[in-house]
Amino acid sequence: MTTSEIRPYEAIPQVEFPQDFYMQVGPLLASYYEQYGPIFRAERFGRQITYMLGPEANRFILVNNRKKFSHHIGWSSIFQVEQLLGRGLLMMDGEEHAHHRKIMNPAFTIGYMSRYLPLMQRIIREQAESWLERGEVDIYEEMRTITFNVAAEALTGLKSGAEVDTFRHLFVSLLNPAGPFESDEEYYAYITPLQAQLRELLLPRIEERRKQPTDDVFGLLVRAHDEHGQSLSDEQLISHINILLVAGHETSTSLSAWLLYLLSQHPDYTQRILQEQTQLLAPGSEPTLEEVKKMKVLDNALSEAERLYPPVANGPRGVAEDFEFHGYHVPAGTFVFYSIAGAHRLPSIFKDPENFDPDRFAPPREEQKKSPYALVGFGGGPRICIGINFAQVEIKAIASHILRNYRLTLAPNQHIQQVYGVTGFPLNGIRMRFNRA
Template sequence: MSSRAVFDHCILLLPMVASTPAPLPPGSFGLPVVGETLNFLFDREFAKKRQARYGAIFKTRLLGRPTVVLMGAEANQFVLSTNMDSFSWREGWPGTFKQLLGESLFLQEGEEHRRNRKLLMPAFHGPALVGYVETMQSLTERYAQKWAAQGQLTWFDEMKQLTFDIASTLLLGSEPGSQTTQMSEWFADLTNGLFAPPIHWGWTPFGKAVKARDQLLHHIEQVVKERQARPTQDALGLLVHSEDEEGNRLSLEELKAQALLMLFAGHETTTSMLTSLVMSLAQHPDVWEQARQEQAQLMETSDAVTLEQIRQMPYLDQIVKEVERLYPPVAGGFRGVVKDFEFNGYRVPKGWMALYRIDAAHRDRTIYTDPDRFDPDRFSPERAEHKRADFSLVGFGGGPRICLGLAFAQLEIKLVAAHLLRYYTWDLVPDQNLEMTPIPTLRPRSGLKVVFKKRAIAPTQVTADQTGQRQP
């Protein structure tokens, strides 16, 4: 065959080569229908094992749907930013979430999401945050005094009550007391139903969750109507009277759904991070001591934790980042695939489910030195390990849909932590199970049992003996 004939033959083959689709990701769909759902739910190393075998992308079947799992900072950026038009929030989460959390910002897409996010924004940023500090501080001190009187407590449960009181007071305008206690119990039932089988019988976890949702929505409706008649400066009051460029406001049903989401998001993940933070301080006396010294210096100008002071706590900021990295409240996010895409040379079809794993990037050895170790200094200006790769720290999400309440949550976490560091001390009760359980949000299995007491001396007098034990 002449060289010209060979060239022509190759040209004819080009369309065939170009039309050959990329392969599906490696992995296994597992058993019929069930797939690998049971392994996913009960084996905490499920994703890590498959990443070791298949790499940063693999296929499986979860909850009856073919699923692609994406691992690492590059995958986070792909899902959360550069290719987010291939994914749907609404189509990614189980039906239980849609039923229990309603038509809120959490499940909205496109223009509807952008419009409502803009309406919600003023309640979580800028001047609104300034007005939240005093309430956060007074509630924190009220709970701390109660904990000191108790002496020994299970801190996760107590921390959840504190964060719910803060959320319900600042977001809904509720007064702490029997009403917020009842609402907190309803929210506990609602949360327990998010991952439960959708069986509507009243005695099932999901049945109880539906009842709790209805009770919460009924209460919120009454509060919305009060805010419509008499404006207030809590988040719901701001939201009731918030307008877009065309003068449109949220309807009653929209307000109820957004308020329910605000309460849910405003205390669940914050409780997880605060519990992990106080546990980590107790486990690392050297970190605790350095954090206390930072607070001691700030107390020379003001005993109260002010917003201006919170901006002057670089070491506490490093601790919060390290807690977010090592103990993210949720391990990943589900999305529905609404458009075919390719990643790392593999094709993922429309109609699949996608799961990006937060913890994969957070423990990536190419980004973080000795990633299983608690080390706040990795976020110091000198090391700044999270800047080695974009989207390597995504405990609060990332991209255009980063957590709306990020500034609110960080303010609350830092204020509570700073107050406890200044005036209180605690020790972990021995022989408890501190293994972290991920559902519905990350927390120690024991709930974190501690002995809690008021400090008897100024923070500047704290020392450590040769064994690393704190000296009162």
């Protein structure tokens, strides 16, 4: 297409979302893709947002033209993440991001996971011990407790107990404010005391790390210098820890809960996972990292949970530089969502996309490999989620322990429904009953 044939921004198809859009994000966006193609616009969050979806759009935004897009503008302008949690890694662009990510990278390599795995297994085991006695639990809230405690201890050295419980309650209150609020002033009157409490809890921990350095992520950050050679300030460290604790548990909470729900509904596939577990593990033993990495049947179920229930529906970006995509001009200063949930439901990529079918990820089908950047629950390209190894090892450890030791059944009289705000969550939780396996 020649330059003269590039259509203006105003020509991008405009769609109007139904009121219950947040309850059907993936299927609805996939249907708009079929109707309008991989780019269209909608009014959301009080502004015009351009939606781009499909493997081609994902590669365009995440890889080939990633410098034209700003994470900072997207996350801070649309979702006010910076105002809430500070300027952590998620908020950074360009060289600033590259420098700070390089500081953290060593603690997120797959080899480092062998250090975290025993800690994960201990926290999983301790939390699960109460389920038989309690009879029925909300598995979403149980997963939040496990994944937050793991993130707090593994990434920052905070020990499970009253201190971590306080941190978790503060973060839950920040991320799920008890609104609605009549004004910005009312909203900030709610969050400011919570932010102050978090700061008061973290400052003594920062001082401890400066006096006694550790080799967890917190310790690496305290010892590091910014791109100007200066040690990171208290505010920078607090912002990084806030983002790490939120990102380090939010996605794993959602994915592990939905994985367990899906497996409770598909006992035949669960049996295949258990057969794989029996082949890999000695009776009563906890898996090593090498054994976790060999759990291919479980891995495919996790990929299918990621496809059907991605923790984030749409990745926000600010457009930092004009670009053309699919015959349309998109100017700097506008906003883009690359649609994760929409891309995961495209029937041209994933056969029968509404069905639970983990074998789509196994040879010879491997549907995700035939269209690179089709599965992007953890993003992709150079800025793929830094915690992808951490999350996948943790969720597989959770599933391995629970499936080998308990029998799960869904409690009756529930309406199970994923809804999306900034992240996704089950509308009324997922109540499950546990019996000894």
